[in-house]
Amino acid sequence: MTTTVLPRVNYLNVRHTLASWLFTKDHKRIGLMYLVVVTAAFALGGVFAAGVRIELTTPEGDFVSADTYNRLFTMHGVAMVFFVLIPAVPAILGNFVLPLMIGAKDVAFPKINLLSWYVFVIGFVFTLAAMAFGGVDTGWTFYTPYSTQFSNSSVMLTGIGIFITGFSSILTGLNFMVTIHRMRAPGMTWFRMPLFVWALYATSIVQILGTPVIAITVGMLALERALGFGIFDPRLGGDPVLFQHLFWFYSHPAVYIMILPPMGVISEVIACFSRKPVFGYSFVAFSSLAIAIFGFLVWAHHLFVAGISPYSAMVFSFLSFAVAVPSAVKTFNWTATLYKGAIWWQAPMIWVFGFLGLFLVGGLTGLFLASLGLDVHLHDTYFVVAHFHYIMVGGAIMGYFSGLHYWWPKMTGKMYSNSAATFAAVLVFVGFNLTFFPQFILGYLGMPRRYHVYAEEFQVLNVMSTAGASLLGVGYTLIASYLIHSVFRGRAAGDNPWGATGLEWETQSPPIPENFDETPIVTGGAYEYTKRGAKVA
């Protein structure tokens, strides 16, 4: 093993000027630049969430006005979905480790990679401008005709922001897909690739095929709102439900953009901290592809009570159940990976345990919503809110933090406090359950979502939810503080603090600008823990 002092030149200290960051083509630096913007968006979205939760502590609607409340939950959704969940794992972690994992010097198109970041930032600026001009109140789903004819908030600016950001996502997906096809090191065959790479590949498929459709749908919405074109306008004979079809054609698969990469992270971390190969490697790999492709066939389960044909609802319900199977396969394989492992309870693994528990609940409650007869009652209630937060926060964000903790020593060369990280993981897990589990009950009791004022009998559960949310807030702040602390005061991590396999651990921490001294040649599978693991650095 190499030394523990920060070694010679690395991608961080090779140049120090601001311009060297703003014009960098280094995928590692771009990953960190995404980290900064996404963290800002996460904080912003968190503030909006706090506003929502404070309002809902009492049933009366006495903290903010109805209009403000509507803007708060809309902007929470917009910030979190488009500027946190979708870019978090692919654009931050994927950018940083993908070329390292496959032994490449960079992604296939470094300039386009930088362009994606700028496009992302420009989209974010537009969205921020929309927020500054009073925000938007349509819900993140922008359903017509409210968004086209009735809302008097900044729909256009937000729409432009989302339209632009979509291209960042497309370009990232394109870049990753070409990188995986064309940039693998000698010997890195498809079935030697780490499962995170498979997950990113599957994600790229969704980004490439789905994102253009939301872009054009938002475009049509803009034409209708700004110029008076009639495409979804019921006054002309247009169908508002068509907007929902087109919107969810992207936005349901988008859920897989959010969850597939964290699933890949989980495979990496679970293999590393169990010291054994992932159980059923090819099944886990192919289930990622299956989820990506079948994910395109299920969108109308968001429309079961929206006025679609009951027969069509039947088809979509069936397909939705079918897509549950590959997710179940993944979960069973992860569980089986633990069997006869040598399980090392380090912080990233604690996050994985949290992920497994929360994703399980999120995935299984999906079955309730895929069930036609039950969805009629549950649709647009807090049950849905709880379900997707279990997937997106319990799944995607927990997976993201697991990956961030796992690769943090590689990204910064520094190690954070393991006990603080473990404590934060437990805190977030508890806080999360306290926030969102009561919402399942609220939903079945019939509390509709997006309600500013609600019936009094729902108050106790809402107070529990708000209490949990404050724990979550403390947890996330704690993570930010010890991670930032580690950058300045943390001890050097060493090249491979976890004793992990994988090419990214073969190079120094932080890596040199061109990743490897010489192109590695791969001779074996991704998780061959045949020797004793490395000592803790």
Next chain:
Amino acid sequence: MPNGAVAHADPHGPASAAGFGAGGHDHAHHPALQHHFQTLDQQHEASTLGMWIFLVTEVMFFGGLLMAYLLYRVWYPEAWSEGSEELDIVLGGFNTVVLIGSSLTMAFGVRAAQTGEQKATVRWLLLTIGLGLTFLVVKGFEYYHKWELHHIPGPNFSFEGPHAAQVQIFLSLYFGLTGLHALHMIIGCAIMGVITWMAHKKRFTPEWYTPVELAGLYWHFVDIVWIFLFPLLYLVDRARQLS
């Protein structure tokens, strides 16, 4: 080393998984070879693959509008018929010929680049741009005519006919689809301008002409879009009016 799966070796080694041809560094670096690629072939394959994937996104991009077109055509065939009667089949047909012609000149442009005929490359590319601009000018006349007739959807829209409301949907989709297509043409012409300039500066050789090839793929794609738009918008429901 925690495991034995990875061995460092000379990059000129025999194993090759993804286009790392043996001896990639044997000759001097081609000026167009970027540092993170091993060989020009690898770089070329990456670029064309990237272009094809980009075209997939383009297909889906038009797909959303075409879905709206399809639904409302099924619902309102009479309005579609009335709407397509409003479009000028002569200008549309002329533009179709122009655009397919530009695809031909583009194909010759790529071919000239492949065979290293620098002058011919420039000539064919200029011709392609010329045809593209012709298309845009004709399109502009069509739009202007619609504007005069108040056939642009929106507050000033006016249309005489039993299905005026649905005709407005048709014309909305007409402007959406052809407008998006025209935007692609404008971007295409700009890209072609740059490529032509590069060709003029003798940047391309039979070993490396990737930008010409990529521009060609894009240009042909835009042509294909029009191949669908022309019958869908101008032709498809005309016959209904004849009966």
Next chain:
Amino acid sequence: MAGHISPKSTYYTIFGSLMVLTAVTVSVAFVNLGALNFPVALSIAILKATLVILFFMHVKYSSRLTKLICGTSFFFLLVLFGLTLTDYLSRGWFAAPGGTAGAGTQVTIGPAAPEPASVEP
């Protein structure tokens, strides 16, 4: 670089075929084939697009991966159209008894009308 170089004659042949097909599609548009007009026009367009893709875009001489990507885009376009149409085409099938349409059938309305005073009792 191992790009395929087609003879010029191929390009002229393809261009000629495209022109002929354009002429055919325009003339067919003036013949009333009833329900067949749309499928015929679409088939000719697909044929033309296929020629462009195979020869002008060299897909005929390209790798399996390129062919796969090309096919994928049209497959997912069909998914978008096909699954959306499962809704729209089956909406009319479901009519609850008593003459009330179930969820589904489209009707047309105008702007929200002012309450006609005369209707009030």
Next chain:
Amino acid sequence: MLSGIPLFPEQASTLAPEVDNLYFFITAVTAFFALLVVVFVTVFAIKYRDRTGTKVGEPIHGSIPLEIGWSLIPFLITMVIFAWATVVFFQIVRAPDQTLEVYSTGKRWMWRFQHIDGKSEINELHVPLGRPVKVVFTSEDVLHSLYVPAFRVKADAIPGRYSSIWFTPTKTGEFHLFCAEYCGTNHSGMIGKVVVMEPNEYQAWLSGDTGLPMAARGEQLFQQLGCVSCHLPDGAGRGPSLLGKFGGQETLGDGTVVAVDDVYVRESILAPQQKLVAGYQPLMPTFQGQVNEEGVMSLIEYIKTLPSTGQPAAAAQARTAPAPAAQGGSR
């Protein structure tokens, strides 16, 4: 602390137990699998814990039988859920034959209910116990959704379309009625209550201060808008006779056959050129802007009452046509 919190809402319709049984079944199945995984993860995590981080796990790569098993078994279980849930769904969407119909329109931010007998109410819906009720509704502006949790029914109100929910109340009392589809500022204020009454009390309530029955209002409109001048009962007018048309079928000019239901009638009033009956000229003007959603519903209700032969039951129907000018000025 939790003792005061109910876990599921009251069951107040015949559908509610059906939905709840499904809910309990899925809860049981998913809880079983959740526990299974949690127990395995916990046991493995503790049993195979290695505090040193230096050991290596057993290199197990997988097992095909296990993979097939845990793909197939969940799939079969989800198919059971799918089948059951679909059966329940069709119960929810398919109303029985004989229902008490109530018309409703949603607009920002209130629900207006119109009973056939003429009574109308806002944000309150009175219905009798034990009788299937169908609410047919639409929206005048944006999307809304009519949701009664105690009945486990919900459907979106879409401008330009009719939706319906149906239920048979099994309990008297007051139940929440929500708008479940986000509709703007006062979305959470677009709420009300469903009041389920004993049938005799309901009758008493109905006969209290009441307006004109819907069919009679429809008849009034039929006169006022001049419909009657063309749609002569004997079919000799410029438009087809409407006697006995409702619930039947009509052949259109292009040969297609349509069912004469509320949607068709509504479309014929607002966009008459869309589906012309065979043999008639496209003379009828649109009544868009002259009659609101409730007026259309009243007209439909009136047309429903027209018997198939002879004179209409509604006493004052067989009047002579009023001045044709009434119809001419309607564009």
